[in-house]
Amino acid sequence: MDTLRNQLRSATAAQHERVDAAFSAYRLDQPEGYRAFLQAHAQVLIPLEIELEQAGIETMLDDWPLRCRRQALLADLKALGCAEPPLTPAGMAPSPGWSWGAAYVIEGSRLGGRVLARRVADANPSAPLRYLNHGSATRLWPSFLQKLEQQGSACDWSEVLTGANDTFERFLGAARSNRS
Template sequence: MQLLQALREATGPLHRRLDDAVSEQPIESPSGYSRFLSMHAEILPAVEGWLLRSSEFASLPDSRARLRTDALRRDLKTLNLPIPATRDVSFLNDESSVAGICYVLEGSRLGAAYLCALLGKSDASLPTAFLRHGAGRSHWKTFLGWLTEQECSGSAVERAVFSARQVFDSYLKALLEQDNNRMRVFGTS
């Protein structure tokens, strides 16, 4: 589990910053949930589109069943939210990036289960196709099994860590730009 450990250690601070930024608005509120989904909509479709062109991603068990873009778009449509333009993901440029990207996405799925439980305890009546996607499946377990089979040379680990950091950073930038745009629209700073 050398690769998993390297990914956890290298992305931990960014992951915490993203979690803190997301939690600045209650996920149980319509505005907080819309903000959360819109952030994902700026990143996930482009990242999943890149993954679909990757033979390395195709080697991950149930690779296509892991894709959540359609579920995300259904929730956005239910909330009458526009689908934002996706961000540039040109930093995704080699097969060794797949392990780092999937680490972020599969970790996000674990976090989604927690958020879905929070919504379930609230009075909020919000669509949860995105959060529930893959529930009851062993995506994390099969991802970990796949991860142990990936190349663990220094350069492969470095590329996986780089891509994972870039994905976390892209999510964080998307969220912060949304907040800045919202402040400009409402005249607050």
């Protein structure tokens, strides 16, 4: 049986690679590179979390308050002397399927965040790492996957895929526009 996770991973593999490649150009061992990296993430994550909340993500993921990372990201930016990024107003509330696809991308990004946190800490032990380490002491990814399979697989596949693709494209655009 092919899981929704496997279908999403396969269908978005090329986009995932493009996003990883775009962000790999950031010099996380340099303060300015790390700052630009966080600013690029803020450009996408903050409005996306708000958009998902407007769509009712808490009814789909009852532990959403534990998953939400924008406050950690804003705290790291503030610690680095960055102004709070301007918010892009959200459009229409997305469908549940789109929301599951978007959530798949942002929840999956936690896995890479742990690796990046170690790299940043090695280069600069005093760097703020709230965002990259958010949820690292919990089992958020496995519990997300369980909910994705239980609830997300009942949604229209094209909407789930569109949500994932749209989210990867947002991150790709931010990575390319904020590179230092």
